[in-house]
Amino acid sequence: xxxxxxxxxxxxxxxxxxxxxxxxxxxxxxxxxxxxxxxxxxxxxxxxxxxxxxxxxxxxxxxxxxxxxxxxxxxxxxxxxxxxxxxxxxxxxxxxxxxxxxxxxxxxxxxxxxxxxxxxxxxxxxxxxxxxxxxxxxxxxxxxxxxxxxxxxxxxxxxxxxxxxxxxxxxxxxxxxxxxxxxxxxxxxxxxxxxxxxxxxxxxxxxxxxxxxxxxxxxxxxxxxxxxxxxxxxxxxxxxxxxxxxxxxxxxxxxxxxxxxxxxxx
Amino acid sequence: xxxxxxxxxxxxxxxxxxxxxxxxxxxxxxxxxxxxxxxxxxxxxxxxxxxxxxxxxxxxxxxxxxxxxxxxxxxxxxxxxxxxxxxxxxxxxxxxxxxxxxxxxxxxxxxxxxxxxxxxxxxxxxxxxxxxxxxxxxxxxxxxxxxxxxxxxxxxxxxxxxxxxxxxxxxxxxxxxxxxxxxxxxxxxxxxxxxxxxxxxxxxxxxxxxxxxxxxxxxxxxxxxxxxxxxxxxxxxxxxxxxxxxxxxxxxxxxxxxxxxxxxxx
Numbered sequence: 001x002x003x004x005x006x007x008x009x010x011x012x013x014x015x016x017x018x019x020x021x022x023x024x025x026x027x028x029x030x031x032x033x034x035x036x037x038x039x040x041x042x043x044x045x046x047x048x049x050x051x052x053x054x055x056x057x058x059x060x061x062x063x064x065x066x067x068x069x070x071x072x073x074x075x076x077x078x079x080x081x082x083x084x085x086x087x088x089x090x091x092x093x094x095x096x097x098x099x100x101x102x103x104x105x106x107x108x109x110x111x112x113x114x115x116x117x118x119x120x121x122x123x124x125x126x127x128x129x130x131x132x133x134x135x136x137x138x139x140x141x142x143x144x145x146x147x148x149x150x151x152x153x154x155x156x157x158x159x160x161x162x163x164x165x166x167x168x169x170x171x172x173x174x175x176x177x178x179x180x181x182x183x184x185x186x187x188x189x190x191x192x193x194x195x196x197x198x199x200x201x202x203x204x205x206x207x208x209x210x211x212x213x214x215x216x217x218x219x220x221x222x223x224x225x226x227x228x229x230x231x232x233x234x235x236x237x238x239x240x241x242x243x244x245x246x247x248x249x250x251x252x253x254x255x256x257x258x259x260x261x262x263x264x265x266x
Numbered sequence: 267x268x269x270x271x272x273x274x275x276x277x278x279x280x281x282x283x284x285x286x287x288x289x290x291x292x293x294x295x296x297x298x299x300x301x302x303x304x305x306x307x308x309x310x311x312x313x314x315x316x317x318x319x320x321x322x323x324x325x326x327x328x329x330x331x332x333x334x335x336x337x338x339x340x341x342x343x344x345x346x347x348x349x350x351x352x353x354x355x356x357x358x359x360x361x362x363x364x365x366x367x368x369x370x371x372x373x374x375x376x377x378x379x380x381x382x383x384x385x386x387x388x389x390x391x392x393x394x395x396x397x398x399x400x401x402x403x404x405x406x407x408x409x410x411x412x413x414x415x416x417x418x419x420x421x422x423x424x425x426x427x428x429x430x431x432x433x434x435x436x437x438x439x440x441x442x443x444x445x446x447x448x449x450x451x452x453x454x455x456x457x458x459x460x461x462x463x464x465x466x467x468x469x470x471x472x473x474x475x476x477x478x479x480x481x482x483x484x485x486x487x488x489x490x491x492x493x494x495x496x497x498x499x500x501x502x503x504x505x506x507x508x509x510x511x512x513x514x515x516x517x518x519x520x521x522x523x524x525x526x527x528x529x530x531x532x
Contacts, residue, residue, distance in 0.1 A: 039313070040307065040313060040317050041306065041307050046421070046508070046511070047305070047306060047507050047508060048507050048508045050507075050531075051306050051506075051507045051508070051531075054531075148418070148421075148422050149415075149418055149419065149422055149424070149429070151418075152414070152415055152417075152418035153415065155312070155414075156414050156415055158415070158436075161436060162432060162436070163415070163429060163432050163433045163436055166428060166429050166432050167429045170424075170427060170428070170429055240317075241313050241314050241316075241317045242312070242313060242314045242317070245312070265316075265317075265320075
């Protein structure tokens, strides 16, 4: 098998990374994609760096066993806390979601502008987005705000219920009119984009790290000569627990038909 | 060391079981208590029976290594799905929280009355409360309602925020005036008792499985001659991840001062 014909591995703490999967599937219809969701240990965002690092290493080894050509860490928490360690482990290129998200934000904001990063507690505490944005040296003012209830709301399928709007107001109303760009710094958050945009008001541009990551992955694969020119790629889904629930929510929230979902327990 | 002087082991998926710990500490000030919170894998309520069983067995073995005299499974999900298997593993008596909660509800309701059980998805799907209540043969009408967002709300410390009230309304308003007794069938839920009671209205009695479990444990220990008559027992806290966060939330939500919290990773 040629290198370019091998699958792309993607992982997340649960089903949030499916927002990256979906963008990728639409941008790169010829690729084989292997998605792993760590549903036995979701959420990652309230857990320690050591725990997230240890989970991420286990999953990376598992996906490397699937002969992947490229690995996407489709979880902002794991990207913030474990990317360097995952790269050390992996003989194939590894991409996180922070750098693409930060670059997309930089394109959307003028010098000296204000960026609000939303994410899990772990992502926000790591300040990974602040570092990535400061690195550009354009005097961007960055604020980070943890929104820990967004992931459980999405996992409950309540993206357009009044409780989602109220929770978004509780976290974000103090920032209304005070940000030029808001980064959805968690792959679950694109599912709450509408309620978040409503709280922030029309002057704030919303940058979606899932979309940015998929575009960036396509560019990187093209640069490496690793794009698969097949007509129609296959999709494989593996979770660490509760495959039926994963399959139901994938369809309910993102209209993704997973087919049979396999289970790998650690 | 006499048997009665050995500690009591308590475990939960996270910090919800602290509601049982707190009742127990107040009922039995002389006991040494060892509490384990599985904060690396919380929540249990949306996970499969296999996963919850496997986690529960690991924790039981760990607590048995602490030379406990009695084990309290202070998690409704683990009590629903794993109690029999834990009993097979354990040479010391094991108590869950379902039976005490069901018995307290039976005391509070007349024959033919209506009981609403609230709990995690896993607890509700197991129908453990329905079986325990039907066993009494008093023609009680039981309805079970899963409230998956209550645990994340408590873990976020939002017990009296508007989002908690709105979420409680979304889950429970259809049952207002239609239940004589509501069982708080998750050890996190006593922390939301006020907002739940407000939705249900004044005619519904609220039964707290945490309180019921503590009373039942005291009675069982007395029956076995295992009560510790010491003046002041010690408390030990161990978690599988993020000890500082556990300690902060224990104080914020329940005014429990944990002191140093140890970490045991699986």
